[in-house]
Amino acid sequence: MAPVAVSPTTITKFITTFKTSVVSPQPNTLHDVITQAVDRYPSHELGFITSSAHDSSIQTKTFSAFNQCVRNLARAMLDWGKPTGSVVIVYLTEHEDNMAAVWACLLAGYVPCLQPALSAQQAHKEGHVGHIKNLFGSATWLTNELGAEQISTISGLEVHLLSELKASAETLTVSADWVAYKAKPDDEAILFLTSGSTGFSKAVVHTHRTILAACRAKGESYGLTSESQVLNWVGFDHVAGSLEMHITPLLFGASQLHVHASAILADPLRLLRLIDEKSIELAFAPNFLLSKLTRDLEKHADVFGHFDLSSIKRINSGGEAVVSRTAQAFASMMKQFSKNPSAVSFVISAGFGMTETCAGCIYDPIDVLATEPVHEFLDLGRPINGCEMRIVDPVDGSTLRHDGESGELQVRGPMLFVRYYNNADATSSSFVGGGWYRTGDIGIIESGVMRLSGRIKDTVIVHGVSYGIPELETHLQTVEGVTYSFLAAAPYRASGQETEGFIIFYSPTFDLDAVDASTKLFATHKALRDICVRMITLPPQFVVPIPVNQMEKTTLGKLSRAHLISLFKQGQLAKHIARAEELLSEARGVSFVAPSTETEKALANIFAGIFNLAISEVSASDNFFEIGGTSIDAIRLKREGEEYFGLPDISTIQILKHPVLSSLANYIDSLLSKGTQTEEYDPIVPLQLSGKKTPIFFVHPGIGEVLIFVNLAKYFHNERPFYAFRARGFDTGHPFFTSMDEMVSCYAAAIKKTQATGPYAIAGYSYGGVVAFEVAKRLEAMGDEVKFVGLINIPPHIAPRMTEIDWTSGMLHLSSFLGLVSKHDADDLAPPLRPLTRQEQLEFVWKMSPPERIVELQLTLEKLDKWVDLAGSLIDCGLDYNPSGSVSALEVFYAIPFAGTKADWLNNQLKPWSGFSRGEASYTDVPGEHHTLMDLEHVPEFQKIFRSRLEARGL
Incomplete structure (x- = not known):
């Protein structure tokens, strides 16, 4: 057989690879890892897509450039004067910043401790930071301006800004192999904080030796080479993001792309584009994100067969169990998007690992389409070498x-x-x-x-987030109807469930055979469910009442969660479950009203489809939002109702005003008989009517609409009524408000009509904050008590801002708030759009808007045009606004502002509210940005904070 010709370049490359793999010693420390990567692969790249990136642009650094950067940073760190071995808490958000900070600490002889996002609750944040300070005996933080603002109220911290460190480093140029301290294998290398779900965090100590042992074995398991391309979108503060997806590929010389999760969650097709463009071989995604990506990608069938996905070989998954059908659905979806489906053959490798094991240490790489999984969840497989x-x-x-x-x-x-x-x-x-x-x-x-x-552990993992069971149990114990100390919540995953859930076992204080047992049980179970939703965003899968004389405790007087779950799985609690269902059915039967008219039956069918219920389970007395409806569900109800009944428009606001099925049916019947009609303007939209506590009234932001409050209102179910004000002018025949005084008079009168006497609680979001302040003043002037006035991210002096908003910027601001354009685009588009006509500007934004968002909002160009005018009318009402007077007390909530730093926003813009509060004004940090703090991502945390401030005011 004739010899195969091999080019000189190939021979040279082979010899070099052979010599370095045989002759060069294995790295013994992390210092050796970065030195080896630069020596062997200086031009290989680290790529980054940040949270603020609005396109697919990738910022890159070669290994060589990155090495020089971090060594200069390390040299600049020495000016802090800290002794070798000092712990530095690294609190940053972007992958590149975290990565640079960690390497700089290592090369400077310091020990980095990666700090995940701090709690938005001030007490918890202060407690955690104080705990960390005591744990390390010092408090040196390296962070950015936003991080510094978050911890600015905590004394005794030594805070360094990364921006200042970078500025110092730019004046330095050290050698490419400079180190301040030559590390030894058993030196402390990196500290990772545990979740702290069962108390304050523990700091896990990993040495150079433990990290390198893990990374070598991982890389061998993944089949990494210097030619591999790795994509990571897990936060760098997580062991998977830093060790598994950065140091491991760096050890093998593989190029890396680190993407902020928000960039992919906002545009799931970006993941496919990056795999295609960068020939990605390895990535990481937990189960709940695989599920979300699959659902999101289903909406993009128009680009099936559009991407070259043949490079992707493996996706690691961890954090929670991987549902087999979710893995199969995702793999199948990937094939549909591939230009050459037969070339797509990658494994979804479910793994087991913990912070204590340097992330994954047991894996089961399986091609889920070629090999049918044996169990409901993917097996976790076999240990990596050495484990x-x-x-x-x-x-x-x-x-x-x-x-x-x-x-x-x-x-x-x-x-x-x-x-x-x-x-x-x-x-x-x-x-x-x-x-x-x-x-x-x-x-x-x-x-x-x-x-x-x-x-065994005292946590439940919901969509990859750990929640402490003991804390949940503490709150559940307070429910009327629960025998104290006879309640346990235990993690449980039902068949086919995408994420972990839990079951509540408890002993009722009442006799389950008593005459009123059904009523009491129904009330107890509703209260238990509501607390669960508030605390961990998820209701229990089952609530099992067990008579106290049959609830076994250990010799230490504790309930065994493992034992209760075992009894549940074995069916030994079936009689208790059956009795509870019998009583609950009886209670539901009392209020159950079978849909009777054709309209009610049609709506029952739509309700059943939205909530995955049998039609027989839907009552004419069901409240759409009390049984789980969200703002998106309301839009789906509107759309399906219009299609079924042949109506051109069913107002979303009328759905909010008529959430009970029978009431909505009557409204639709009126539309069918009379056509669209103008109803008398009522500013108040009731979003939630159950509960005995003082109602809360929320004033709309500057866009005038109230849908933004729907998801927040759900958290007050069975606690207090939740009303929202909607501006006048959305409906035909209703004129816009012409002055702040007219609006305030209207809203104050509506509150008195809804709640005749105080004490009152009122809040306003953004622009609505100043309106809420004025309404509270008006109520106090009428002799009423206002115990709570909540102002959300708005300063008292709004007139300067109002005068800056012309039609174009107002239209772009509204479009950004509605999610039609990004905040970044809204800022950049104003100058080039102003020379265009109004219609041209609208059409330009319309073409930029995501089609699915337009469908969700049921928008047309005409509706958007009118909405801009309505928002403009509210701006006009605020042009001459000058705050005066005061109220009894103010609660000010602040998030990331539209522009400038959070510290400047708080100290210079918001703190002046103290001059309008007779009592001491409270200022509370909340998560998110100005326009996102009510989004689904942030509202679970916001509602906890907001409700705690209501309670602090005695409400």
């Missing part, structure tokens, strides 16, 4: 379980952490003889392959 696993009796922690039997999962190996920082008790209790680490998970090993079957 061992075993299943033991969870009681004694050492007796081995047989193949196929469940028990406590334990692991050991060189990738295990060495200790919890300054916490010897927690360290010793985490290990048993032989160096085995107790993971706290229940697993099964069968034929060498491991899968999890439950949890």
Whole structure:
């Protein structure tokens, strides 16, 4: 056979690779890793897409340039005068900033501790920061301007800004191999904070040795080479983002692309474009994001077959169990988008790992389309090189379980952490003889392959986020009808469920055979559910009442969650569940009204489709929002109702005003008989009517609409009524307000009509804040008590801002608020759009708007045009506004402003509200930006903060 010709370049490359792999020593420290990467692959790249990127532009640095950058930063750090080995808390948001900070700390001889996003709740944030300061015996923080603002109220911290450190580093140029301290393998390298879901965080200590042992084994498992391209969109403060998706590929010389998660969540097609354009081989995505991506990508069938996805070989997944059908659906979706489906053959590798194990240490790489998964959840597979696993009796922690039997999962190996920082008790209790680490998970090993079957730990993981069960139980214990100390909440994952859930077991204080048992049980279960939704955004899958004489406790007087779950799975609690369902059905039957008219039956069918119910389960007395409806669900109801009844328009606001099925049916019947009619203007839209506490009235922002409050109102279910003000002028025949005084008089009268006497609670979002302030003043002038006035991200002096808003900027501001254009585009588009006609400007924005968002909002160009005019009328009302007088007390909530720093926004713009409050004004930090703080992403945290301030005012 004739020899194959090989080019000189190929021969040289082969010899170089052979020599470096055989002759060069293996890295012993992380310092060696970056030095080796630069020496061997100086032109390989690190790429970054930030949270503020509005296109697919990638900022890149070669390994060589990055190395020079971080060594200069490290040299600049020495000016802090900290001793070698000092802990530096790194609190940054972007991947590149975090990465640079960590490497700079390492090269300067410091120990970086990665800090995840701090809580928006002031007390929790201060408690955590104080705990960290005590834990390390020091408090050196490296952060950005926003991070510095978040911790500015906490004394005793030494805060350094990354921007200032960069400025200092730009004046320096050290050698490419400069280090301030030559590390040793067993030196502390990086600290990671645990979630703190069951109390304050522990700091996990990883050394150079443990990290390198993990990274070598991971890279071998993934099949990484210097030619690999890796994509990561997990936060760098997570071990998966920093160790698994950065240091591991760097050890093997692989190029990397780090993308802020928001960039892909906002545009899931971007993931496919990046795989195509950058020939991505390895990526990471937890189960809940695989599920979300699959759902989002389904909407883009128009670009099926559009991308070259042949490069992707493996997607690692961790954080929570991976549902087999979710993995299959995602893989199948990827094939549909591929130009060459037969070339798409990649594995979704479910993995097990923890902060303590340097992320994943057990994997099961499986092509889910070629090999049918055996179980409902993907197996977790076999350990990486050097790692061992075993299943033991969870009681004694050492007796081995047989193949196929469940028990406590334990692991050991060189990738295990060495200790919890300054916490010897927690360290010793985490290990048993032989160096085995107790993971706290229940697993099964069968034929060498491991899968999890439950949890021992006191957490429930919802969409990858850990929530503390003890804290949840503490609040559930307060519900009337629950026997104190006889309640347990236990993690549970039902068949086919995409994320982990939980079950509540409790003993009722009342006799389940009593005459009024059904009424009391119904009220108790509703209260338990409401608390769960408020605290962890998810209702329980089951609530099981067990008579107190049948609820077993341990010899230590505790309820065993594991035992209760075991009884549940074995069907031994079936009689209690059946009795509860019987009583609840009886209670529901009292209020159940079968839909009778054709309109009611048609709406019942639509309700059933939206909420995945049987039509027989839908009552004519059902309230759309009380049974789970969101603002998006309301738009779907509107759309399906219009299609079924042949109506040109069913106003979303009328759905909000008629949320009960029978009432909505009557409204639709009136439209069918009379056509669209102008109703008398009522500024108040009731978004939630249940509960006995003082109602809350919310004033609209500058766009005049109230849909933005729908998701917030749900959290007040069964607690207090929630009313929202909607500006006048949306409906035909209703003129716009012409002055602030006219608007305030209208709203004050509407409050008195709805709630005759005080005390009152009123709040306003953005522009609505000054309106709420004026309404509160008017009510006090009428002799009423106003105990709560909440102002959300608005300063008292709005007139200067109002005068800056012309028609173009007002239209763009509204479009940004509605999600038609990004905030970045809204800022940039004003100058080039102003020379165009009004119609041309509208059409330009219309073409930029996401079609699905236009459908969601049921917008037309004409409606958008009128909406801009309405918003403009509200601006006109505020042109001459000059605050005066005062109210009893003010609650000011502040988020990231439209422009400038948060500190400047708080101190110079918002603090003047103190001059209009007779009592001490309160200023509370809330998550999100000005235009996103009411979004689904932030509203769960916002509602907790807001409700806590209501309660602090005695409401």
